[in-house]
Amino acid sequence: MEFELDEEQRMLRRTVRETVAKVRTRSEERQWETYRALGWLEAPPLELVLILEELGYAADPTPFLATATWFAPLAGRLPEGSGTAVFDGTGRYVLDADRADEVALLTPDGVTVVPGAHLTARRVEVLDPHLHVAHVDAGPLAAAVPDLALTGLAATAVGACRRVLDLSLAHVKQRTQFGRTLGSFQAVKHKAADMHVAVERARVLTHFAALALAEQDPRRTRAAHMAKAAAGECQRLVFRHGLQLFGAMGFTWENELQLHLKRAQACDLLLGTASAHRKALLSA
Template identity: 70%
Template sequence: MEFEFDDEQRLLQRVARDTVARSRDLPEDQLWATYLELGWLEAPPVELAIVLEELGYAADPTPFLATATWFAPLAGRLPRGSGTGVFDGAGGFVLDADRADEVALLTSEGVVVRDGKELAAERLSVFDPTLHIARVDAPDLVAGVPDLALMGLAISVVGSCRRILDLVVAHVKERHQFGVPIGSFQAVKHKAADMYVAIERAKVLAYFAALTIAEDDPRRGRAAAMAKAAAGDCQQVCFRNGFQLFGAMGYTWENELQIHLKRAKAGDLLLGTASEHRKALLV
């Protein structure tokens, strides 16, 4: 299977990148209104992946990811407002369940859509205070994670890791040691190169997963698991090297890096880590 963006997809990528860059400082409700106006929630899988990568790059605070990739594939439609889905069989860590207008539940009787206000969803305290993670108390849940949800998390992690690398590269060009930028040191170059390679590998697999979903390819399940595993591996490399190259200041509240480090780590932990998906691929 050969794949590259066509002209319309490249245009969407530029528009998404420019829009996110211009509007990232807007209040959350205005961001959400902008995404709805642009029709991004209605994008097919590959185009949706393009948008999600850029939103991941900006650590988007809206419920876009949960609405587009957790609710929509489960319910078969977009929600009235924002939405999310519960499909892990436990309801333990559900993205945006505490603020969703509608929640799709995967039960033994099929998919049940509930009003978010009527559902018992308790927001959990996690290491990323900007991320909404909740516990959902609902009966008769069964496990069945949509491929689109795995792909969405994978490409979002890729976006976060791209931002980590960009911040690190800018930092090592500016910080001097022994009279020269630390980016001129071979060891620093190697670590940045490792980050770049990991990002490109994860990106290719995420877009391959999006394409198999778009074409309803029988490989879509394995492709989504491969993408999620690769994204988890990618965040490990970028977290470790990014934190080391930036120094401890990169994890202070005043520094933007810590936001993207946490988002990348959360993306790996949600819906199964890299090791879990690699094990699943062996079955």
């Protein structure tokens, strides 16, 4: 497998970054329309992961993640509008189930796609206020989580953690204490370095999972578990160090940091935490 991004992939990442920066102040509907019009939902696995990293970096509020990585791999197509899926056998904590136009249900008899309006979905409060999560009332369900769903959550968490790191670095470079910038203290440098290593480790494993999916590699399920576990472990370290580097400011609603910390932690909790996927690796 080739881990180095080619020029087209690097260009895609720059384009996504610039586009998201331009439209992030618009309404959720306008952002969603832009992403659909650009054809991002049709991207192959690795390119999709690059897009999701940038959307995670911006704490994207649209149903892109659920549509591209929950609905599409289960239904085998893109939805008419937005979509999501129920595939863990419980119908609990389903991403975007309260606003999806179509929902793919994994049942003992196979996959059934139903209009979102035909299901009873109750939105539940989660730590990330911009994330739509709901409990779904449906018939008999089966459990088989798509590898792409795990990889998509990992990529989103990586993007959120990268944003926390960037915000923390900008803060310690300008905040002064005892007549020196915080970034000049060795302990602060160590924390920043640990955050960087954790983000890069999770990013590499997420890219490996995407490549395994793209090439139908037999290791793709293990790779997806590894990516989800690494992203969860990354967010825990970044969460702790990011808050410490910001001090009391990191706890305030006015600070942007809390948005990205919540998004990263929500991605860890959805479809199993890091420890759950570490255990899954023993039997994968």
